[in-house]
Amino acid sequence: EIVLTQSPGTLSLSPGERATLSCRASRSVYRNYLSWYRQIPGQAPRLLIYGASSRASGVPDRFSGSGSGTDFTLTIDRLAPEDFAVYYCQHYGTSPSISFGQGTRLEIK
Amino acid sequence: EVQLVQSAPELKRPGESLVISCQASGFSFTGHWIGWLRQQPGKGLEWMGIIYPGDSETRYSPSFQGLVTMSADKSIRTAYLQWGSLKASDTAIYYCAKLRFEDNSAFDSWGEGTLVTVSS
Numbered sequence: 737e738i739v740l741t742q743s744p745g746t747l748s749l750s751p752g753e754r755a756t757l758s759c760r761a762s763r764s765v766y767r768n769y770l771s772w773y774r775q776i777p778g779q780a781p782r783l784l785i786y787g788a789s790s791r792a793s794g795v796p797d798r799f800s801g802s803g804s805g806t807d808f809t810l811t812i813d814r815l816a817p818e819d820f821a822v823y824y825c826q827h828y829g830t831s832p833s834i835s836f837g838q839g840t841r842l843e844i845k
Numbered sequence: 846e847v848q849l850v851q852s853a854p855e856l857k858r859p860g861e862s863l864v865i866s867c868q869a870s871g872f873s874f875t876g877h878w879i880g881w882l883r884q885q886p887g888k889g890l891e892w893m894g895i896i897y898p899g900d901s902e903t904r905y906s907p908s909f910q911g912l913v914t915m916s917a918d919k920s921i922r923t924a925y926l927q928w929g930s931l932k933a934s935d936t937a938i939y940y941c942a943k944l945r946f947e948d949n950s951a952f953d954s955w956g957e958g959t960l961v962t963v964s965s
Contacts, residue, residue: 737907771951773890780940780958781890786951793953824890828950832904834880834892 738762738827740837748845755812757840759825764805769828772801772810776821785810820844847871849941849956856962857931865959867924867941872954874922875899878944880952881915881926885937895944896924931963
């Protein structure tokens, strides 16, 4: 099973700034099937990015994903109030094998 | 509009059984994998398993194999998650979610979650 490690654990930024979140896999992610989710407290997660870099339907273009193999990044430009939440990366592998990172909390500085 | 509507919160005693549900609308229920995910209080997301309602094929995470049972009734577009004997550690929010049709790689629609509390 692939282990996903997210960093940092907590990121403190101000509205309008840029956030850079990292997700590192213990081995290469199958077909770069790496997704990112945002979870606002009290709500279900929402898919932001799939396939490492494709934005899901309705996701603002301030969200972008990059990376391949074992190292992936979620970048959020011009942080909006609703972006202060917890972010998870998730991989999909054969069989299937699905796992999530432990999460990065983005808090207001 | 894609919707996954989950059943109401549950308060159960240890050792009791439980079934929670997830009713789908707005997409082909029999043509998509539906997943179940657990989030314990203050913790992250854990994948439990997926079910294909078209033929009820299931795939369980090794961490949850034998601990829960997934099923589906395609006539009423509803997926189920079942426990035979609950433990306090089963206290969590349980989400159902739909995998993307194109490559099954990500959960693109989620239910609102069902809070299950197990306490004596």
